[in-house]
Amino acid sequence: MLQGAEGPGVRRAMEMVVALGRIYGARRLVPIASAQVSGVSYKNLGQAGLEFLRTWAQEGARARVPGFLNPAGMDMERWRALGIPEEFARQQEAVVEAFARLGVQPTLTCAPYLAMPWPARGSHLAWAESSAVSFANSLAGARTNREGGPSALAAAIVGRTAAYGLHLDEGRQATVEVRVQVPLRDEADFGALGILVGQEVGQGVPAFVDLAGQLPGEASPFPPRGGEGRECLPQAGGGREKSAVDLLRALGAAMAAAGAVALFHVWGITPEVRDEPALGRAPRRLEVASLEGVYARLNAPAEKVDLVHIGCPHASLDEIRQVAEAVRGQRLAARLWVTTGRAVRDEAARQGWVAQIEAAGGHVVADTCTVVAPIQALGIRVLATNSAKTALYAPAHCGVAVRFGNLAQCLEAARTGRWPGGDR
Numbered sequence: 001m002l003q004g005a006e007g008p009g010v011r012r013a014m015e016m017v018v019a020l021g022r023i024y025g026a027r028r029l030v031p032i033a034s035a036q037v038s039g040v041s042y043k044n045l046g047q048a049g050l051e052f053l054r055t056w057a058q059e060g061a062r063a064r065v066p067g068f069l070n071p072a073g074m075d076m077e078r079w080r081a082l083g084i085p086e087e088f089a090r091q092q093e094a095v096v097e098a099f100a101r102l103g104v105q106p107t108l109t110c111a112p113y114l115a116m117p118w119p120a121r122g123s124h125l126a127w128a129e130s131s132a133v134s135f136a137n138s139l140a141g142a143r144t145n146r147e148g149g150p151s152a153l154a155a156a157i158v159g160r161t162a163a164y165g166l167h168l169d170e171g172r173q174a175t176v177e178v179r180v181q182v183p184l185r186d187e188a189d190f191g192a193l194g195i196l197v198g199q200e201v202g203q204g205v206p207a208f209v210d211l212a213g214q215l216p217g218e219a220s221p222f223p224p225r226g227g228e229g230r231e232c233l234p235q236a237g238g239g240r241e242k243s244a245v246d247l248l249r250a251l252g253a254a255m256a257a258a259g260a261v262a263l264f265h266v267w268g269i270t271p272e273v274r275d276e277p278a279l280g281r282a283p284r285r286l287e288v289a290s291l292e293g294v295y296a297r298l299n300a301p302a303e304k305v306d307l308v309h310i311g312c313p314h315a316s317l318d319e320i321r322q323v324a325e326a327v328r329g330q331r332l333a334a335r336l337w338v339t340t341g342r343a344v345r346d347e348a349a350r351q352g353w354v355a356q357i358e359a360a361g362g363h364v365v366a367d368t369c370t371v372v373a374p375i376q377a378l379g380i381r382v383l384a385t386n387s388a389k390t391a392l393y394a395p396a397h398c399g400v401a402v403r404f405g406n407l408a409q410c411l412e413a414a415r416t417g418r419w420p421g422g423d424r
């Protein structure tokens with residue numbers, strides 16, 4: 001491939017994979033089972049990025065393993081109803097078309113594992129979206145570094161990636177043992193914890209020593225060694241509590257956003273450390289005694305809320321069900337977006353939950369999220385969210401003020417148009 005026998009597009013991809021391997025001291029390439037490619041929103045990619053993709057496709061490059069796309073800058077079907085400017089929409093369509101010519105499926109979600117079997121334990125991947133990387137490594141027990149958009153695409157085109165970092169056993173050893181001395185009440189607390197730990201740990205591998213007791217359910221929900229990847233659709237519990245998987249997704253996404261944490265362990269729970277406890281031992285200790293500082297930092301002193309965003313990372317069926325049940329029969333004063341992948345939205349529609357949310361005036365938005373959509377063009381000034389990742393990113397990426405709290409607070413803000421009193 002490096003000699004160009006398969007064309008200039010493949011040679012370009014192999015050059016990228018090999019260059020990364022050299023930089024990180026990799027001794028070999030490993031075949032990958034799939035690639036997940038970020039950098040899809042036209043808001044971030046721009047015209048130069050679009051031309052780059054078109055050129056690569058013209059050079060004959062095609063993904064040779066299953067490749068999935070991260071969210072785009074809009075719902076590809078309902079962009080008009082959501083107020084996305086036409087000029088932006090046309091360029092976004094061109095981006096998705098260019099990726100399609102490169103053989104990458106327009107899944108347009110940061111949670112592809114919600115609509116397909118989880119990646120197999122120990123399989124090598126080249127995934128780019130940081131929350132998906134956290135999920136794949138930590139909860140599925142697969143192996144991926146945190147790729148950039150172009151390097152994930154290059155890996156898809158050559159079907160392999162350089163074996164360094166988290167592809168190797170030694171890269172998966174914990175570097176910090178974390179003890180959590182505060183009760184975690186909900187997904188917002190798990191996210192706030194993720195912000196704090198991510199900032200402390202940076203690129204390390206945290207192992208949570210005593211988190212199992214703060215998760216719902218008695219047994220680890222993750223597949224055993226040698227077990228098949230788990231199916232996630234259709235799957236929605238019946239209670240008001242978030243599932244352990246959704247809480248850990250919130251934690252992992254926040255750690256990845258605040259630091260560069262691509263793998264974490266939870267003693268007794270996550271698959272690798274459950275089977276090999278020594279992986280979760282580390283000489284450095286971190287004790288978390290309070291989350292108040294995180295809430296203070298993530299919350300602006302805004303009262304009026306323009307848009308409430310639930311679904312970062314993209315919402316599971318269970319999360320959509322919870323929103324639908326909470327807003328049933330209400331009339332919302334602020335805009336509400338529940339963002340998710342299209343396959344999950346379709347299933348939620350079959351269950352009647354999309355109709356319930358829409359009847360209240362909200363939207364279940366597929367293919368995008370508030371961080372990558374041009375929400376400033378929609379007149380949004382204050383955003384409320386139960387996602388610590390969105391709360392951290394939105395001020396810089398979207399130029400909005402943020403209120404951050406749990407699902408009940410966010411839905412109260414959607415109902416009244418104002419953030420309910422009292423910070424957490």
Ligand code: F3S
Nearest residue numbers: 110131312313369371
């Ligand atoms: Fe996904 Fe957007 Fe959050 S890509 S992880 S919903 S910032």
